[in-house]
Amino acid sequence: xxxxxxxxxxxxxxxxxxxxxxxxxxxxxxxxxxxxxxxxxxxxxxxxxxxxxxxxxxxxxxxxxxxxxxxxxxxxxxxxxxxxxxxxxxxxxxxxxxxxxxxxxxxxxxxxxxxxxxxxxxxxxxxxxxxxxxxxxxxxxxxxxxxxxxxxxxxxxxxxxxxxxxxxxxxxxxxxxxxxxxxxxxxxxxxxxxxxxxxxxxxxx
Numbered sequence: 001x002x003x004x005x006x007x008x009x010x011x012x013x014x015x016x017x018x019x020x021x022x023x024x025x026x027x028x029x030x031x032x033x034x035x036x037x038x039x040x041x042x043x044x045x046x047x048x049x050x051x052x053x054x055x056x057x058x059x060x061x062x063x064x065x066x067x068x069x070x071x072x073x074x075x076x077x078x079x080x081x082x083x084x085x086x087x088x089x090x091x092x093x094x095x096x097x098x099x100x101x102x103x104x105x106x107x108x109x110x111x112x113x114x115x116x117x118x119x120x121x122x123x124x125x126x127x128x129x130x131x132x133x134x135x136x137x138x139x140x141x142x143x144x145x146x147x148x149x150x151x152x153x154x155x156x157x158x159x160x161x162x163x164x165x166x167x168x169x170x171x172x173x174x175x176x177x178x179x180x181x182x183x184x185x186x187x188x189x190x191x192x193x194x195x196x197x198x199x200x201x202x203x204x205x
Contacts, residue, residue, distance in 0.1 A: 011044035011045070012041075012042070012043045012044055013043060013044060013045045013046060013047055013074050013103075014034070014038040014041075014043050014045075014046045014047070015046065015047045015049075016031065016034060016035075016046050016047055016048045016049060016060060016064070017030050017031060017034050018049060018054065019031075019053075019054050019055040019060070020053045022055075027055070028063065031060060031063050031064065031067070032063060032067040034046070035063070035064040035067045035068050035071055036067055036068060038068075038071055039068045039069065039070065039071040043071065044071075044072060045071060045072035045073060045074045046064060046072075046073060046074060047074045047076065047105060048060050048061055048064070048073050048074065048075050048076060049076055050075070050076040050077070050078055050081065050107070051078075051110060051111055051114050052111070052113075052114040052117060053114075057073075057075045057076060058075065058090050058094075060073075061073035061075055061094065061102065062094070065094065065098045065100050066098075070100070072100060072101045072102060072103055073100075073102055073103070074102075074103040074104070074105050075102060075103070075104055075105065076105045076107050077104050077105065077106055077107060077138075078107045078109075078110055079127075079130055079134040080110070080115065080118050081118075084134050084137040084138045085137075085141055087104075087138050088138050088141040088142040091104075091138075091142060092142060104135075104138075106131055106134075106135050107131075108130075108131045109124070109127050
């Protein structure tokens with residue numbers, strides 16, 4: 001029997017069982033039971049973890065959706081694991097097939113051994129810059145049927161000879177300023193609007 005929870009404007013999320021030590025015969029049932037219990041308790045969604053030792057979070061989310069009527073997966077997303085277009089494609093595909101909302105938990109880092117195994121040597125602060133750009137691309141691709149062209153600081157920093165950085169009131173781009181989302185980058189194709197009042201860094205080719 002589903003519990004009727006008071007509406008205080010808060011959304012409550014539970015956490016999915018870790019699949020690190022799960023047994024094949026029991027894992028599917030445990031995921032279904034946890035999802036159903038979370039829904040019965042009136043929760044909005046359930047966090048699905050991601051790291052090198054976990055099952056694929058999108059496949060786990062599929063199990064959760066099929067086992068419940070309204071529970072929304074909160075999928076942990078790490079840029080090193082998946083191209084932003086693939087993330088947007090997965091969100092829209094699951095939403096279209098199941099008429100279910102998905103939430104994203106954007107993760108900048110991860111376990112040191114996991115990142116080393118994937119040869120991700122990105123410095124700590126730069127991971128947050130990458131995450132801002134990665135999230136902006138997902139939002140833009142998801143919201144624009146015509147697609148976008150995008151240039152962020154990570155691309156600029158490794159292609160300084162190919163792109164032109166515009167100064168705004170004499171201020172040049174840096175990792176910190178880009179993380180604060182208040183700078184423009186320009187190339188012959190597009191501009192990346194990273195002003196706080198914009199939907200996200202975007203431009204049209």
